[in-house]
Amino acid sequence: MHHWRLLIQSGDKTGLVYRITGILYRYGCNVLVNHEFADPDTKRFFMRTEFVGEIDEPSVLTESRTLLPEDATIKLVKSGRPGIVVLASKEHHCLADLLIRHEYNELTADILAVISNHEQLGELVRKFNLPFFHVPVTSNDRSAHEQALLDLIEPFEPDYLVLAKYMRVLSPEFVEKFPARMINIHHSFLPAFIGARPYHQAFERGVKIIGATAHFVSNELDAGPIIVQEILPVDHTHSAQDLARAGRDVERRALSKALRLVLEDRVFLNGNRTVIFD
Numbered sequence: 442m443h444h445w446r447l448l449i450q451s452g453d454k455t456g457l458v459y460r461i462t463g464i465l466y467r468y469g470c471n472v473l474v475n476h477e478f479a480d481p482d483t484k485r486f487f488m489r490t491e492f493v494g495e496i497d498e499p500s501v502l503t504e505s506r507t508l509l510p511e512d513a514t515i516k517l518v519k520s521g522r523p524g525i526v527v528l529a530s531k532e533h534h535c536l537a538d539l540l541i542r543h544e545y546n547e548l549t550a551d552i553l554a555v556i557s558n559h560e561q562l563g564e565l566v567r568k569f570n571l572p573f574f575h576v577p578v579t580s581n582d583r584s585a586h587e588q589a590l591l592d593l594i595e596p597f598e599p600d601y602l603v604l605a606k607y608m609r610v611l612s613p614e615f616v617e618k619f620p621a622r623m624i625n626i627h628h629s630f631l632p633a634f635i636g637a638r639p640y641h642q643a644f645e646r647g648v649k650i651i652g653a654t655a656h657f658v659s660n661e662l663d664a665g666p667i668i669v670q671e672i673l674p675v676d677h678t679h680s681a682q683d684l685a686r687a688g689r690d691v692e693r694r695a696l697s698k699a700l701r702l703v704l705e706d707r708v709f710l711n712g713n714r715t716v717i718f719d
Contacts, residue, residue, distance in 0.1 A: 442493045442494060442495060443493065443494065443495065443496075443519055443520075444473075444491070444492075444493050444519070444520040445470075445491070445492055445493070445494070445496070445517060445518065445519055445520065446489065446490070446491050446517075446518040446520065446705075446706050447461070447465070447488075447489070447490040447492065447501075447505075447515070447516075447517055447518075448488075448489055448515070448516040448517075448518065448706055448709070449461065449486075449487070449488045449489075449490075449505070449509065449513060449514070449515050449516075450485060450486065450487045450488070450513070450514050450709055450711075451485070451486050451509050451510045451512055451513035451514065452484060452485065452486065452510045452512050452513075453479045453480075453484050453485060453486040454486070454510055457477075457486055457488070457509065458475075458477055458488065460508045460509065461488060461490065461505065461508075461509075462475070462490070464501060464504050464505055464508065465490070465492055465494070465501075468494060468496050468497075468501060469494055469495075470492045470493065470494030470496060471492060471493050471494060472490060472491070472492045473491045473492055473493060474489075474490070474491040475488070475489070475490045475491075476488065476489045476490075476718035477489075478716055478718075480711060480716070483711060483712065485711060487709045487711070487716045487718075489706065489707065489709075489718045498517055501517060502515055502517055516706075518706055522549060522550055522551050523549075523550045523551070523599075523600035523601060523704055524550065524551050524553045524597065524598070524599045524600050524601075525550050525551070525552055525553065525599055525600065525601045525602070525603050525700075526552075526553050526554050526555075526556065526594050526597055526599040526601075526602050526603070527539060527552060527554070527555045527556070527602075527603045527605050528555075528556050528557070528590075528602060528603070528604050528605065528607035529555060529556075529557045529562055529604075529605045529606055529607055530557060530558055530559055530606055530607055530608040530609070531559050531561050531562070531606075531608070532606040532608075532689075533561075533562055533565060534606070534689045534692065534693055535605040535606050535626055535692055535693055535696050536555065536562060536565070536566075536605045536606070537565060538693040538696070538697060539552065539603070539605060539696075539697070539700075540552070540565070540566065540569045540571070542697065543569070543571075544569055548700070548704075549701065549704050549705065550600075550601075550700070550704050552571055553572070553597040553599055554571065554572040554573070554574060554593070554594075554597055555571060555572070555573050555574070556573075556574045556575075556576055556590060556593055556594070557573070557574070557575055557576070557607075558575075558576055558577060558578050558586075558607075558608075558609060559575070559577075560575050560577075563575060574593050576589050576590055576593065578609070583612060584612070584614075587611065587612060587614070587615045590615070591615070591618070599622075600622065601619075601622050601623070601624060601703065601704075602619055602622060602623045602624070603623075603624050603696075603700065604623065604624065604625040604626065604658065605626065605696065606626065606628075606692075607625075610662060611623075611658065613660040616658055616659065616660055617660075619658075621657055621666075621710055623657060623658035624655060624656070624657060624658070624668065624696075624699055624700065624703060625655070625656055625657075625658050625663075625665070626653060626654075626655050626692050626695060626696040626699075627653065627654045627655075627656065627663050628653060628688055628692055647677070648675065649674065649675060649676065650672045650673065650674055650675065651672065651673055651675055651684050651687060651688050651691065652670055652671055652672040652673065652691060652695075653670070653671050653688060653691040653692040653694070653695040653696075654667055654669070654670050654695065655667075655668045655669040655670075655695045655696050655698070655699030655700075656668055656699075657710075657715075659713075664713075665713075666710055666712075666713050666714060666715045667714075667715060668699040668702060668703065668708055668715055668717070669695045669696075669698045669699040669702065670695065671691045671694050671695040671698070672691070673687055673688075673690070673691050675687065702717055702719065707719060
């Protein structure tokens, strides 16, 4: 018996849960977990169903389309291990956390490669017997650098790109090649303190909490749909360096949680917001 996930979003309509689960019942499937949400503001319906069964995948999709609103988006996923490529720069903490989780089979994904614009993290990655590629920034020609990245990434055919403290702004042309498939960890509680040196910004402002935000990458800097936000209380005794040190723990936690949600198909886009079934 195969383990499946059925992911649906559409305009809201009476009886959608009944119709969808009825299809699975007719195919002799056993529903394990079901989540649904109807957004009263956008009138959008979201549903995630885990089930086991032997099915004819095209037939289930076809029948679902006939019973759902015309604008329905339907995805049927056989449970497995998605492939990810990780982009990093100099900071090791988020990458190291992913590597350890991958080593001990806690990531529910396969890290296919790590690419960095600096050499420092190569030794760390090679300790885990994973491919590491150094793509230096040799000029102001961003398009040439991004093409070099794509030449490395595309043969791996990753399901997702993970920006684990990758400290370069990617062009809209690059981002549009991976729609809702690039996850970034930002070192602050967005929308506050966007851009560089967020912990110094937070220190100057005298904040009482710091945080980290994992989000999908969009064309607008640090403004993509938010997946996870984590926070940590701080006080007047914390220096900017103390905030940065504590922030690294929050960043690791936020990124790992966001990846679990995305890899398990628990995240739905709802405009520039997300619906998350945890």
